[in-house]
Amino acid sequence: MMLIDRYIARSIAWSSLFVTLILLTLFVFIDFIGELGDAGKGDYGVVHALIYVVLTLPALLYQLFPVLALLGTLVGLALLANHGELMAIRAAGVSLWRILGSVSMIGLVFVVLSFVVGEWVAPKSGVFAEQYKSRLQSGDASLTKTKSGYWLRKKNNFIYVEGIADDGKPGGVDIWTIDDETLALTRSLHAEIAVPLAQGWQFNNVDTINLSMAGIERQNVRVMQWDDFPEQSLLIAASTKPEELSAYELFRYVSYLHNNGLQALAYEQTLYSKIVAPLTVAVMVLLAFPFVFGSLRSAGIGHYVFIGACIGIGFHLFNELFRYSGLVYGLPPLFSALAPTALFFVIAIISVRRIF
Structure with a gap:
């Protein structure tokens, strides 16, 4: 047989x-x-x-x-x-x-x-x-860009990423922070590139605008640590078509979308x-x-x-x-x-x- x-x-x-x-x-x-x-x-x-x-x-x-x-x-x-x-x-x-x-x-x-x-x-x-x-x-050998970038959300932070570098580092990062109660814009941040750390992220060449009742404060720093930022694998998933992700990557990204109240x-x-x-x-x-x-x-x-x-x-x-x-x-x-x-x-x- x-x-x-x-x-x-x-x-x-x-x-x-x-x-x-x-x-x-x-x-x-x-x-x-x-x-x-x-x-x-x-x-x-x-x-x-x-x-x-x-x-x-x-x-x-x-x-x-x-x-x-x-x-x-x-x-x-x-x-x-x-x-x-x-x-x-x-x-x-x-x-x-x-x-x-x-x-x-x-x-x-x-x-x-x-x-x-x-x-x-x-x-x-x-x-x-x-x-x-x-x-x-x-024509950029270091940064992979999309036609219009892509958006993410982490708690009360709305995040825009222009592209992903060859080593997986996001570039052209913009973050807008919204107050939970008043829904007013409290901070606007732009970083040239984000580098993953063991705990959190390091933003390089950062421009920050803080908005409050006292007025507007603008800061420019070379390095800033930021903890409330999506994981590197989620950033890559956000920049990838759903069909090009594995089942495991899709499962993790769907969980992320549900946890942040986003359409999945x-x-x-x-x-x-x-x-x-x-x-x-x-x-x-x-x-x-x-x-x-x-x-x-x-x-x-x-x-x-x-x-x-x-x-x-x-x-x-x-x-x-x-x-x-x-x-x-x-x-x-x-x-x-x-x-x-x-x-x-x-x-x-x-x-x-x-x-x-």
Whole structure:
């Protein structure tokens, strides 16, 4: 039985690799054409655009994993069916349940790979890609800037950060402090750069304006220690798209947003999507099984590819529909993330039961 497991797994693995190379090549070409519109901004050229697209490949691979698992399993099993190998396996007394178990083993490998890419590889490469592009476009080799900076809140301090340096230090920091009772502005602070310490932060080249009933007082100091400032990891999370964060980073940032009374729905939805993603990959592998052993077992490879593409596109559209509906109508983020996968799981179970 171990020989059969390896044989089926090898067929699905090679088919998945082939499908992955084709789809990634296609999307790299499309993304590269789109990036050419930004070429010429600052020091960002055509070669840099290609490097940027390559750096975003892990994130693209993570997004395509459910479709790749579906197509790879379909094509791998279809090749075995068309060559009569599945029929020979059945004739040897191997049940459909046993073959499904063999398919599930390679499906588990896909799930683990999806988790590893989504939790470690894609977030790191995505952040590096955005920093790489931003530095070249801005012409600043030390500071990664966004188009309009980004905002944070820590208790009664409203914080604006212009960008993040290569070593993770925030630059161009502005802080406005509001009185808890009167909601009046009591202090305005600008620091050229913030340096993390063991306890708190050190602000360099600081301009401070204190406002009180006695008047306005302005100070300029080279160094100031500031304790009430977000952690460095939260600053990086605030400057990163939700999709480019790992599940752990999303969880910490969602907790920070909740603790400071800020809106966290978009980040919560992305967090639950990250959690559900490995389950989606497993469902897609399961969904491929009945198409090969059902009424299409005598069809050509093209039929299986077409069916897989239709299912993959349908799932993507359905998933996006629930995602944006959740944001617009305030649906529970767990429901928005889980509903499409749950629906396709039910379809897969019904389809599998029909062939047994």
